[in-house]
Amino acid sequence: MVFSTTTQYALKILAYLNENKEGLSNAKTLSRELDIPYKYLTKIMTKFTKNEMIESIQGRYGGFKLINSKIITIYDILKLCDGDRAKDCIIEKIECDEKKKCHYHDAWQKPKESIKKDFLNTNVKGFISKES
Amino acid sequence: MVFSTTTQYALKILAYLNENKEGLSNAKTLSRELDIPYKYLTKIMTKFTKNEMIESIQGRYGGFKLINSKIITIYDILKLCDGDRAKDCIIEKIECDEKKKCHYHDAWQKPKESIKKDFLNTNVKGFISKES
DNA sequence: TTCAAATACTACTTTTTGGTAGTAATTAAA
DNA sequence: TTTAATTACTACCAAAAAGTAGTATTTGAA
Numbered sequence: 511m512v513f514s515t516t517t518q519y520a521l522k523i524l525a526y527l528n529e530n531k532e533g534l535s536n537a538k539t540l541s542r543e544l545d546i547p548y549k550y551l552t553k554i555m556t557k558f559t560k561n562e563m564i565e566s567i568q569g570r571y572g573g574f575k576l577i578n579s580k581i582i583t584i585y586d587i588l589k590l591c592d593g594d595r596a597k598d599c600i601i602e603k604i605e606c607d608e609k610k611k612c613h614y615h616d617a618w619q620k621p622k623e624s625i626k627k628d629f630l631n632t633n634v635k636g637f638i639s640k641e642s
Numbered sequence: 643m644v645f646s647t648t649t650q651y652a653l654k655i656l657a658y659l660n661e662n663k664e665g666l667s668n669a670k671t672l673s674r675e676l677d678i679p680y681k682y683l684t685k686i687m688t689k690f691t692k693n694e695m696i697e698s699i700q701g702r703y704g705g706f707k708l709i710n711s712k713i714i715t716i717y718d719i720l721k722l723c724d725g726d727r728a729k730d731c732i733i734e735k736i737e738c739d740e741k742k743k744c745h746y747h748d749a750w751q752k753p754k755e756s757i758k759k760d761f762l763n764t765n766v767k768g769f770i771s772k773e774s
Numbered sequence: 775t776t777c778a779a780a781t782a783c784t785a786c787t788t789t790t791t792g793g794t795a796g797t798a799a800t801t802a803a804a
Numbered sequence: 805t806t807t808a809a810t811t812a813c814t815a816c817c818a819a820a821a822a823g824t825a826g827t828a829t830t831t832g833a834a
Binding site for chain 4: 536537538552553555556559566567568569570571572573574
């Protein structure tokens with residue numbers, strides 16, 4: 511799919527943590543189970559933790575777990591993992607806002623909104639649930 | 643947005659060509675009007691041409707134009723510009739098909755389909771039209 | 775038939791992303 | 805209070821994507 515490798519890793523990780531809501535998951539296990547390079551994974555985890563998307567417990571017997579109260583959408587992950595690329599306008603990268611629209615701003619509005627809605631509406635923590 | 647720089651360029655280019663259906667648009671003009679590096683643009687154009695998404699006229703007074711009979715979706719562009727990343731499963735990169743599903747294959751089916759549908763349904767050549 | 779302006783091709787450079795290595799800091803159990 | 809297992813930090817390396825340079829080929833008009 512369109513998602514960057516980092517974003518795909520993030521989606522996997524959050525899904526896994528969601529399946530293990532009760533306990534902690536440590537980096538070693540996540541790396542093995544999800545087939546993500548250990549060192550790269552810990553880097554991602556630290557970023558998540560700093561952005562308060564997950565909680566980390568340091569030291570021996572430590573690990574990671576979801577913050578249960580939080581809803582995390584695909585859009586949130588894109589913003590975190592892909593940085594500048596997750597800008598608002600589908601066409602222009604930087605210099606495009608309501609005041610100074612790019613040439614195709616309005617024309618793209620509809621398909622753009624449709625795609626964005628999917629991203630905004632997909633609660634990553636919920637997608638794995640068996641309901642519905 | 644999520645799209646790679648190359649994909650964003652591609653979307654711009656096709657939109658421009660669609661506005662100039664009658665005549666030819668040459669690389670110099672496209673580069674200037676759409677703010678895409680000239681050399682990088684010509685590289686993309688050649689790729690498009692080879693994949694028969696647009697038609698090129700070589701030599702002096704040459705240029706590019708859309709092949710009017712063809713429908714081009716965002717999905718088509720993703721496949722062309724992002725190559726392997728535009729694979730089917732949202733989670734696994736390579737080794738995931740109906741026979742050997744990845745762990746989250748089914749769970750992701752719904753949000754995945756929803757996003758993909760948008761891509762498949764967005765005819766790039768049409769999006770700029772004033773109708774509707 | 776020459777020439778200027780266009781696309782096509784080949785190779786290289788720069789920037790960004792993905793991945794690795796080593797060490798420091800933290801923590802709870804023994 | 806020591807120690808082993810964990811996360812956090814810093815710096816580097818490799819691969820991929822984006823961008824550049826130079827040349828060859830094509831073409832229609834003068």
